[in-house]
Amino acid sequence: MPLLVVIPLAGGFLMPLVDRLTGRRRSAAAFPILLTAAVLVLSVWLLLAADEPLTYWVGGWDFPIGISMVADGLSRLMVVVVATVSLMALVFSIDYMARFTSPGLYYTLFLLMVAGMNGVVLSGDLFNMYVFIEVACIASYALVAFGTESDELEASFKYLVLGTVASTFLLVGIALVYNVTGHLNWAKVGEVIQSAGEPTLPLYVAAAFFLMGFGLKAAMVPFHAWLPDAHPSAPAPISAMLSGVLIKAAGVYTLARLVFSVFDGDPALGWILVTLGVLSMVVGVLMAVGQWDFKRLLAYHSISQMGYVMLAFGAAAVMQARDLSPTVVGLAVFGGLFHLANHAVFKSLLFLCSGSVEYATGTRQLKELGGIGGRMPVTGACLRVAALSISGVPPLNGFWSKLIIVLALVLGGFYVLAAVTVFVSFMTLLSFAKVQRYVLGGEPSEHVAAAREVPAAMCLASVLLAVLCFASSLMAVETMRTVRGRVLTPASEAVTAGAAAGRQGRLITVERERPATPRQPEDVDATAPGGRDSHRERRKHLAAGLGRRVRTSDTETRRAPANGTVGPETHRAGLAAVHGEEAP
């Protein structure tokens, strides 16, 4: 599992050397494509591997002080989505990047971004997630500015400043959480919060900071100001990556983890998510209808569609707190996740098509385009497929996911929200009808008259994504239950179970038997102040209460002795002591 992060990271580090070896030829792209294909294979293998959450303890340090990489259903889904979209974007950029002066740099940053996103969805503790978010976002700041036109520089600067503010808020939130709970592991923090009953005020403040930070990364409406500038200015495959996976992996995924796994689906947070989601949906689509720049319109639609997913998650949290039937909650979560995966596919397809259009005609303004459908048949067909998907036209995938979300809202009793959702979907249809009429139909303008079909690699990427649009729509149908059961159901179960498991005191990412008593060398005895003893006692009590086998570990050999650096026992004791002093 760490290979999913190590492979793109190694690729990113080696890419400058590869670039020097191959010069500026297109073969330089073979190396990152190989690596990303390997990542995709690994992620699919991970998806098919097992059903229960997999935990990988880096370095052999154990719970709860070790760094863990967790792959439960949600992470696996996200990894596959990230890998797919990045592979398609890379295939697209073989030809698109030939116009830029240093494709080697581009591939380096791209691979670093993929490594960062994989790390975010796979990390099991708060700080690692922060580090990988920063890796991915810094790579994306540089990638947005890649063309170094004045537009792109300014957009990247704005994105960078806002993104750094958000990351600093995240850091402050992490500091607060550590101050209150004394741990950084997702599962451990969740356990501590649940065992303390209601989250206390500092935890709510920390949650507010996290919401601000992740909300900005996910482009929720009060924090969306960077997105309409950054996404259009970036090169097209980067726009596809940013809009397709970065705002999901760094924003929506982490918000879902926060609300469901850590705060146990707190209804206050759920209502905040609902509000943010509704605001994003409505504002996004209203601003999108009036746009005349193709990619800016798509960027606003990204905001709106992410609002859908946020709404679904928030509604699920609220419904769970109201103790509605688990099927409805599961349905809402399923709809949200399905829409997340679908949006990654069709939004990246849209951005890639707009990139093809821009490559062929050199412009992005809708008023100057026209009649593309005749001149560029493949791109036109893909664009039509993607536009129909995002508008929610059956039988494409957008329809199913939106239908499920609306159904879940209606069943949950949120009639107003369901009506708003339908209204937003209608407006999306309107704006994409406008896009289709201007871009695909009509008379070819003078820009378009000189356009030819784009090179084969870009076509290939677009066509593959379009095929995926059709294929994932089948997942909603009953006949594909096995595929759905593999891909989506574990993810939705992971999200809902995160809350429920927390409620029962079960740690969601600890599936192996954990020794109830920490191993200790003989010279560290239990004379520390009561904090450590109570810590150990509570863990034993917890483990016993769950009926797990309480077993002292016999894997002494794996543990490095405590006289290396400040060892784990002392560290854990230190943590426990800190925690013991500061616990309420």
Added chain:
Amino acid sequence: MQGMSLIVKNITRLVAGFIILFGAYIVLYGHVTPGGGFTGGVILASGLVLVVLAFGKGFTRNVLTHETAKVADSMGAMLFLLVAVLGFAGGVFFTNVLSPGTVGHFVSAGTIPIANVGIGVKVSAGLFGAFLALAAFRRSTASAQERADALQSDI
């Protein structure tokens, strides 16, 4: 880029070696005393930057080039990743495979010094490369002023 005055050049001749030595010391003793890869790498980078600033780019054009920085950057990063992947040999990713010796000795703490060296090389090369990239961008301010005037007249 020009070098600096004679005084600066003489002092740099005396001092630069010590700065680089000090940086290397911080990197190598990172597991015993405070410091480690990142801080030592920054000191190393500042030593290199001092040399380039004092003597001018022409002096160091053959040795301390941007290409060297890029290659050293990748090498350092790969060394660190190698250490991490070597952990697989110990069973888990990123374990300490070499034996940790006694505390406070130079040869101890397993693979951590090697990782420190990797990070130190990468950080110093990276920062030095960033400095070179920024410093090599010094187009004359006159052209920037012209553009500002052009913008003014457009508005």
Added chain:
Amino acid sequence: MTLAMVPFMLTFLLLVAGLYAIVAKRNLIKVIVGILVLNCGANVMLVLTGYRDPPAGEAPVAPILTGGAAQADELARTAVDPLPQALILTSIVIGLSVTALVVSLGVRLYEKYGTFDTNRMRNLKG
């Protein structure tokens, strides 16, 4: 408002100062400095979370282990928590790379526009 809260209040002031510089200043370089100050504020807050009061009358103990396993227990009871220090190191490195990136963006922007005034760089509208 006990005396122990004063460092937290000051850190909060630091964060607010950084935010003010980012939001209210027109000059690009001042915005960059605001980012730096904000990062510093977050790092100081992390330092503060790790602090542990020393036993009465002595100085705070740094978590450096030089005496072997015998000292480990003593350190575990009295030393400042070393985990936030590792977090701060990472955060400083991240802040460094962000600073490098934003400064190079500033240099490029200066070349394009000839000025550091953000009010002049309003190409993107809507």
